Amino acid sequence: MSSPVGTRGTDYEMVVERGKIAEFAAAMQSENPAYAGPGAVAPPTFLISSALWAPEGAAVDHGFDRRRLLHGEQEFTFHGPPPRAGQTLKVSEQVVDRYEKPGKKGGMMRFAVVVTEYRGEDGTLVAEARKTLIETAPRAGAS
C-alpha cells in the first residue's frame, strides 16, 4: 500500500552521537576538525543516518517498484547551526507531494516527495530533509 499525500510516519528519537559523526566523517573522507571531539558538528548529509534509529514501520511507504526506483534529489535545510553531538532530535516523516510525468520512452514516471522533520527537545524545528523518489516508467510489454 502506498501512503497518500499527508501521511505521517511514526515519530521517533535520534541521538546525535560523537562516534557516529566520526564514522560518517571517515566515510566522507573528511579530516575537518569540526567533526571531531565532544562538540562534533553533524555533517551536511549526516541526518540521512536517522533511518538507523527508525523503529519498524516508522517510514512512510512510497509504494514504488524497487527495481524501477531512483533517488532523484535530496535536500537538507538547517534552520540555524547544524546539530551537534549530544543533541536528541525528534524525527517524523511525511509524504508531501506525488505527481506523474510521461517517460521519455512512453509510460508514466511517478514521483513522491517525502519531508523528514528534525525537532529539538523543546519542539524547535532544527533541520528538514526533503527526498524526491522516482519510479521510472514500466518497459513496454513488461507486466
Next chain:
Amino acid sequence: MTAQTPVQVGEKAEARDYGPLTTRMFVRYAGASGDFNPMHYDDTLARAAGYPSVFSQGMHSAALLASFAVDWLGAENIRRFTVRFREQVWPDDVLTCSGEITAVSPNEGGLLVTAELSATRQTGGVAVSASADFLVPVLPLT
C-alpha cells in the same frame, strides 16, 4: 571560514580529487549511513541484476561533495545542501569536486553565501551536482 577576506560572486574553490574509489569505501559509507542496499557491495548480486559491477551510493558521492564544500565554506556555517543525482559512480572512478560562489547577500549573523558544486567523473560526466547555502560570520576588523 569567516568573512575577513572578501567573499565574492564568481569566486571558485580549488578543485579536489576523491579516488580512485573502491568497494571498501562504499562499504564504509553503507555502515556510516545505514544504506545496506547490496548493489553497492555484493558484486555477484549486482552482476546478476545486469550491472557491470557494484556501484557507489548516490549519497556517498553527495557526502564527498559535502566534505569538499565544508572545507571551503565552513562546517558550522552550512544552512542548506541540495543534491541532484545524475550519473552512476563505479569502482576506480575519480571524482573531481569543484565549486563556485553564485550569490552573496547580507543576512542576520553574517553573509549568506550560495555555491554551486559538482562532482565530475574522469569521463567528464557529472555524477552529482549540488547547491548549498552557508551563513558565513563577518568578523569585525581589528
